[in-house]
Amino acid sequence: MEGFSLRFYMHSRARKSGMPLHVWLLEQARTRGFAGSSTFQAIEGYGRHDTILHANRVLSWDAPRGCGVHR
Known part of the structure; x- marks a missing residue:
């Protein structure tokens, strides 16, 4: 079985096509x-x-966020 896993790290405020980037990545996958x-x-x-970066020390709208995609 072959496959791969991608991980993306971004700020929560990152956007693409008018939506949060992590939501856009999930939809694309x-x-x-x-x-x-x-x-x-x-x-x-x-x-x-x-x-x-500590999540409790940054504004919640700018907290670090990750997204994993698996195939």
């Missing part, structure tokens, strides 16, 4: 027949600027 997709709100993490 569903319409393309992917086996599954999930979205989650991160507790904390860091990115390219090496700044740790």
